[in-house]
Amino acid sequence: MAQQGSRKAGSLVVVGTGLKVAAHTTLEALQELREAEQVFYLVTDPATAAWLHRVNPAAATLEDLYAEGKFRGLIYRQMADRIVAAVRSGRRVCAAFYGHPGVFVNASHLAIRRLRRQGYPARMLPGISAEDCLFADLGVNPGDRGCQSFEATNFLKARRRFDPTSELLLWQVGVLGESRLHAGGIAKRPRLERLTTRLRRYYPASHPVVLYEAASFPACDPLVRRIRLDRLPAQKVVPMMTLYIPPMPQRAPDRSVLRWYEEG
Ligand SMILES: C[S@@+](CC[C@H](N)C(=O)[O-])C[C@H]1O[C@@H](n2cnc3c(N)ncnc32)[C@H](O)[C@@H]1O
Incomplete structure (x- = not known):
């Protein structure tokens, strides 16, 4: 367990892709998406997903965690688990959620809170909600x-x-x-x-x-x-x-x- 405040190799930046394919992603979010070693994303349309894969070939969807009848709370915890695990493995991670990544999104806040508690740098950039x-x-x-x-x-x-x-x-x-x-x-x-x-x-x-x-x-x-x-x-x-x-x-x-x- 890391000590509070200590800095480790992995890091997380959470960004938003807005609601309109590519057009709503801010320049600072785009930079983080490009420079990340691992991108996780949750978006609502295949065009945005395809665009994210072009921006960064190391992009992976979180959508596979959805399943018919599954509790939403469990899905969000598992998304956070996946993001946290990648950061803990030492990677520079960018997690992209549609809209503003902190507006009515549980997994993003959860992952940031958990990583900060463990001493990893984790922050959120605003998006268009x-x-x-x-x-x-x-x-x-x-x-x-x-x-x-x-x-x-x-x-x-x-x-x-x-x-x-x-x-x-x-x-x-x-x-x-x-x-x-x-x-x-x-x-x-x-x-x-x-x-x-x-x-x-x-x-x-x-x-x-x-x-x-x-x-x-x-x-x-x-x-x-x-x-x-x-x-x-x-x-x-x-x-x-x-x-x-x-x-x-x-x-x-x-x-x-x-x-x-x-x-x-
Ligand atoms: C899980 S929240 C995600 C919100 C998203 N993070 C944002 O910043 O807009 C889903 C809710 O956001 C709103 N929402 C998502 N997409 C929308 C759209 N295209 N138009 C209007 N409301 C939308 C709806 O109220 C929907 O039930």
């Missing part, structure tokens, strides 16, 4: 009214408190309550009904919401399905979608703060 694409495609500025982001199952399970006068993003609605992997699955209707019932406490039935899927290829448009909130349970919600719920009308402003503008 689904949320970043949504801001751009739907014209949402999180600075205007604030923005809250929740994992959909966690939102219900933990009875998360939120402000309906701010933007609300719910991730992983397509796998609501799914602890195991099921290929090609869509959200179960009774669970969407439960989510809609919760949201109806704060928004009217006719409140407009958007099922959003960012484009994967430069020439393609994103999928933007605008529906009324009460139509959500009838939708085919796939795992790659994010649910965007625009804010309710703003509360009357705090006049004492408004006066600050006059004071300058």
